[in-house]
Amino acid sequence: MNALGRHVLCEVNGCKGEMLDDIKDVERVMVTAALTAGAEIREVAFHKFSPQGVSGVVVISESHLAIHTWPELGYAAVDVFTCGDTVDPWVAVDYITKAFEATDVTASEVQRGINLGQDSESQQDDEEKKAS
Amino acid sequence: MNALGRHVLCEVNGCKGEMLDDIKDVERVMVTAALTAGAEIREVAFHKFSPQGVSGVVVISESHLAIHTWPELGYAAVDVFTCGDTVDPWVAVDYITKAFEATDVTASEVQRGINLGQDSESQQDDEEKKAS
Numbered sequence: 001m002n003a004l005g006r007h008v009l010c011e012v013n014g015c016k017g018e019m020l021d022d023i024k025d026v027e028r029v030m031v032t033a034a035l036t037a038g039a040e041i042r043e044v045a046f047h048k049f050s051p052q053g054v055s056g057v058v059v060i061s062e063s064h065l066a067i068h069t070w071p072e073l074g075y076a077a078v079d080v081f082t083c084g085d086t087v088d089p090w091v092a093v094d095y096i097t098k099a100f101e102a103t104d105v106t107a108s109e110v111q112r113g114i115n116l117g118q119d120s121e122s123q124q125d126d127e128e129k130k131a132s
Numbered sequence: 133m134n135a136l137g138r139h140v141l142c143e144v145n146g147c148k149g150e151m152l153d154d155i156k157d158v159e160r161v162m163v164t165a166a167l168t169a170g171a172e173i174r175e176v177a178f179h180k181f182s183p184q185g186v187s188g189v190v191v192i193s194e195s196h197l198a199i200h201t202w203p204e205l206g207y208a209a210v211d212v213f214t215c216g217d218t219v220d221p222w223v224a225v226d227y228i229t230k231a232f233e234a235t236d237v238t239a240s241e242v243q244r245g246i247n248l249g250q251d252s253e254s255q256q257d258d259e260e261k262k263a264s
Contacts, residue, residue, distance in 0.1 A: 004207075009139060059189060061181070070136065077215075079213070112141070112143065113209075115236050
């Protein structure tokens with residue numbers, strides 16, 4: 001694979017449910033995470049669900065940060081995709097998990113890019129990271 | 133893992149570069165993909181880069197569809213995340229790859245959800261799919 005970017009998928013558990021249900025809090029955390037990682041923000045789109053939950057995305061020059069929250073479970077599904085070498089997706093992930101005071105986090109990094117004819121297994125360079 | 137959703141990461145190669153550089157075309161394809169899969173659209177945010185490339189996200193009730201294009205390489209990085217059982221992310225992925233007339237596609241499905249204390253490797257249930 002000709003790698004163009006890194007995509008971190010993160011299961012964020014044990015969060016403060018109240019924060020996860022506040023669209024302003026969730027948007028603030030995601031925007032600040034992008035800026036903390038040095039990304040350039042292009043678009044911001046968040047939605048509050050009834051009776052609970054928030055979904056939203058920050059589109060950055062380097063790709064995107066996305067979040068979907070289940071406040072009733074203290075859980076958020078986060079993914080951070082960055083292309084190029086200037087922004088480290090793990091900096092954003094670390095900011096987000098700390099901001100929500102997560103007690104258990106599992107994340108994996110997937111290399112994204114152009115197929116060069118290798119088999120599909122060799123194209124996925126996962127890096128597992130678990131903190132509890 | 134207590135699965136809440138399915139996240140398909142898709143490397144879309146051999147696309148028509150002209151379509152990938154047209155923000156209206158890219159947004160139309162992603163919105164139609166969401167609707168074709170039966171998703172409920174909540175927010176739409178797309179951005180055109182200079183000199184080339186489009187990034188955008190469709191936030192749906194069931195999570196999101198995202199795309200980042202490299203027209204000069206005929207390549208798009210697509211991901212489709214759906215929670216619940218009503219929307220099949222592969223329906224959206226299939227629509228997108230056909231719409232861009234991709235000649236080579238590699239995609240993998242990652243299960244998303246709450247940690248239940250298993251080790252991290254067992255929490256990722258990838259399904260590899262390659263079509264060329």
